[in-house]
Amino acid sequence: MPELPEVETVVRYVRPNIVGKIIQGVIPQNNYDKVLATHTPKRFNKLVAGQSIIDVTRRGKYIALNFDNGFLLIHLRMTGRLLLKLSEDDKLKHLTAIINFTDKASLYFKDYRKFGRLYYYDSMDYINNKLGVEPLSKDFTGDWLYNNLHKNKRQLKPLLLDQGFIAGLGNIYVDEALWFARLHPQQISSVVSRKKSNVLHAAIQRLLQTAIDNQGTTIINFYFGEGEKGNFREQLQVFGRQDKKCPRCKTVIEKIRVAQRGTHICPHCQKI
DNA sequence: GGGATTGTTTAAAC
DNA sequence: CGTTTAAACAATCC
Numbered sequence: 001m002p003e004l005p006e007v008e009t010v011v012r013y014v015r016p017n018i019v020g021k022i023i024q025g026v027i028p029q030n031n032y033d034k035v036l037a038t039h040t041p042k043r044f045n046k047l048v049a050g051q052s053i054i055d056v057t058r059r060g061k062y063i064a065l066n067f068d069n070g071f072l073l074i075h076l077r078m079t080g081r082l083l084l085k086l087s088e089d090d091k092l093k094h095l096t097a098i099i100n101f102t103d104k105a106s107l108y109f110k111d112y113r114k115f116g117r118l119y120y121y122d123s124m125d126y127i128n129n130k131l132g133v134e135p136l137s138k139d140f141t142g143d144w145l146y147n148n149l150h151k152n153k154r155q156l157k158p159l160l161l162d163q164g165f166i167a168g169l170g171n172i173y174v175d176e177a178l179w180f181a182r183l184h185p186q187q188i189s190s191v192v193s194r195k196k197s198n199v200l201h202a203a204i205q206r207l208l209q210t211a212i213d214n215q216g217t218t219i220i221n222f223y224f225g226e227g228e229k230g231n232f233r234e235q236l237q238v239f240g241r242q243d244k245k246c247p248r249c250k251t252v253i254e255k256i257r258v259a260q261r262g263t264h265i266c267p268h269c270q271k272i
Numbered sequence: 273g274g275g276a277t278t279g280t281t282t283a284a285a286c
Numbered sequence: 287c288g289t290t291t292a293a294a295c296a297a298t299c300c
Binding site for chain 1: 295
């Protein structure tokens with residue numbers, strides 16, 4: 001379940017291995033042309049073939065291969081993985097695309113649920129207009145969060161999950177951040193106090209940065225490189241810890257549903 | 273077999 | 287209009 005820290009971990013893993021390479025072609029696998037979200041395979045290849053990778057960056061949960069002219073974006077969705085080589089036991093039927101380079105190297109897109117997609121855009125404008133603030137950028141300030149929580153009248157959890165509000169948060173880090181700020185996920189955003197908003201702001205930034213430092217969180221299926229796991233799981237306070245005790249007050253953590261998503265809360269610390 | 277799981281988009285309902 | 291809910295997408299696990 002790659003969220004911002006996991007995507008950043010993948011970017012840092014592939015960047016030194018593919019910067020400078022020239023794309024020869026992008027080949028959908030297993031008849032899954034749908035993996036190319038923006039163009040037909042023929043058109044997609046016309047746009048990316050011959051392009052040199054200047055840099056690999058991240059915007060929200062998107063990975064961006066930067067060309068001199070244009071961008072190839074990759075979204076891992078839930079189970080997507082980027083591999084620099086295939087191991088013996090990699091199941092070929094789970095491959096959805098291969099990006100071939102002119103030096104015979106390849107970047108393999110493996111995705112057993114097939115939700116992950118590749119996109120080509122001339123500029124990042126389309127994606128930038130769709131996505132909200134980068135939570136680790138200087139634009140994401142305490143003032144920004146407080147003001148924008150109060151511009152909306154929505155439940156906190158679906159608001160924080162909305163990529164058009166803040167780009168990159170997912171189920172894990174939202175549950176963790178709300179617990180740190182002692183905020184109930186169904187609290188309406190416009191009534192959050194300045195004090196709690198500030199705690200939430202600090203928690204979001206600290207969680208994301210610490211998770212990146214620990215190469216992300218592996219719950220079930222986040223791996224990068226050659227099967228390496230993220231180490232942040234050990235630092236989770238509520239996510240996946242239903243029926244266990246709240247680290248703060250020892251109340252039993254509950255798993256509830258908010259906006260159709262499994263949601264972990266301490267019923268004592270987090271009240272509406 | 274039924275239900276939950278995950279992120280995002282889109283459509284419909286409120 | 288703003289917000290909420292549900293379905294769709296795919297495959298697997300319990």
